[in-house]
Amino acid sequence: MAELTNLPPLRIVAIGGGGGSAQVLLGTRPFFAERTAVIAVTDSGRSTGAARTIAAIPAPGDLRNLLATLAADPNAILPRLMQHRLRSPAVPLLDGMALGNLILGGLAQMEGDFAAAVALARQMVGCPEQVFPVATTNTHLCAELIDGRVVKEEIAVRALGKPPIRRLFLDPPAAAYPPALEAIMAADLVVLGPGSFYTSLLATLCFDGIVTALRETSATIVFVCNTTAQPGQTDGMSIADHVTRLVDVIGPGVLDVALINDASGLHPAVVARYSAAGLTPLIVTETDRQAIRALGVEPLVRDLAEPDPGPRELWNKADTIRHDPQTLGLALWKIALDRHDQATG
Template sequence: MHDQPVERNIHVVALGGGGGTTHVLHAVAPFAASRTAVIAVTDTGRSTGLARQIGGMPAPGDLRATIAAFASDQVMAETLNHRFDGAGIPALEGMAFGNLLIAALTRVTGDFAAAVEHTARLAAASVRVLPVSVANATLCAELADSTRVEGEFAVRAVSKPSIARLFLREPAAAYPPALAAIRNADLVALGPGSLWTSVLACVQFAGVTDALADCRGTVAYVCNSTTQPGQTDGYRCIDHVRRIVETLGPGVLDAVLINGSDPDPAMLQQYAEEGLHLLRPDDDEIAAIRAMGVLPLVRELTTRVGPRRVLWNKQDTIRYETGALGAALHEVVMMKGKTNG
């Protein structure tokens, strides 16, 4: 889209889980002067959950993965992501070394944020990686049948009633440097990633909504390519946007990026068999999103569907092509002022 270098005074913040924020920050590299990841810390997955118990700390997994993704030291990147085979110790099977490192640093320093910073320095990470909070918080949800579940793993579990709302078991504040980064950004990108357990989980910490409302730049949501079993079954694009607008309040979300590509039907069938259904908005959805005060930008973000990835305790989904995503995000960041007044 851009044949020549563009202005390099743009500051981009990606808010959410490790995979989505990593993708966004790689995509904006050609035009962003500085890049900051503000990462969810409520995961209770197998490796992360055990590390949380060891360190008495927030979830390190997505922070570790993000640091590794931007490590200038490739050996450190591989070391952070190295998973033990157990070697006769079942509790260690699948444990990522970086999670243990952050746990140890947290115990040594008594400061989770410092532990993350030390890890990023060891890896010579090229982006700033911040936890959304330093509180050892538990994510909870109220389901459509009014039952309540505790812990991120239970919140995202499949074959349960739909999620009605999120909350933290004990209210907790966001990390002040993360809030400052959000306020001072030219672009804050929410997602892509798990709507409830990554994007909306970050917003549960006190101060995040206000910081997004005070953001000097543009706040955009990168809508997922498909639904996600256990979280967004039966959702359309507008349902994703509506949940975010309801959480943030009116006038905070400026734009939403929506995939308009047509992936291979055979590949789509494979995903559908796993409960992942393509999100493609119709004209009525687009009009309804616009009526909510959010600018819908439908762009071809998946130029091709690559080979399936084997992910640790997660499902693969249709990925956005980095160049296409970057071009769309540059289009968003160049919008002057707030689109919805």
């Protein structure tokens, strides 16, 4: 491993949803001088969907969550206010609304630009990372299922009990935000995931320009595989299936590393609790490893999960086994250093 003093400042870009990208960037703060998030904007769930209707903006929820999490002091009043959910039974549209969604909507109307609204909110909470929406177009995620049916809007794409997803598309089609593409091109490491596989990660890849940037950047590209299957999205998919689908989207020879959580040591009670909710822990097998290597991708298996916090109540979303930010950040830093050593001989 190279001496740290001989290394240039490292640049990382995290692509996906607000929760997973926040874990990546929290963990990599000690190691990467420039850290950028490129965040999904097609959610149409209850609070975010209502905010989209009220303010005519792309989905703000993932951005709000990431900004509040990455705030200079997440326990300060403003980040807590952004995460606060209104209790308004008398006005059902606002009942459960995350106030930060409305703040982003108000800023977008004031500035006439959604990206400017995100930049202002970032300044307000003192977030040290650069944060970009993947796009500024108010578009919707749609999917063609394997039976030929088409479902429209993200909440239907992740609905339970439907056939598997064949492909994703946007209605209307939309281009990626140019500064997001520039960040990808300038990065040393690009991290895809973790997070909702179809509705966060693959959704960001639907925007024109993102896949091309991933193919053309000199950055090392890492996929952080989820720890569990996701009901309505990845039911029955193995770890190798996840990697295969991602490679199908971005093309061969683009993805360098699949970083996989070693779930073999999970306590049976923890496995049973998640499995009962349809969140089957993903266990890597030798067959997975061989299939991933056959795709030209290096599988790296590490114990990346945070200590079990017990059951959590999440707003309108299923719980999952989360990655530990510090452990994940260290693993990503080591990948970046190893690739730097290889490039410099």
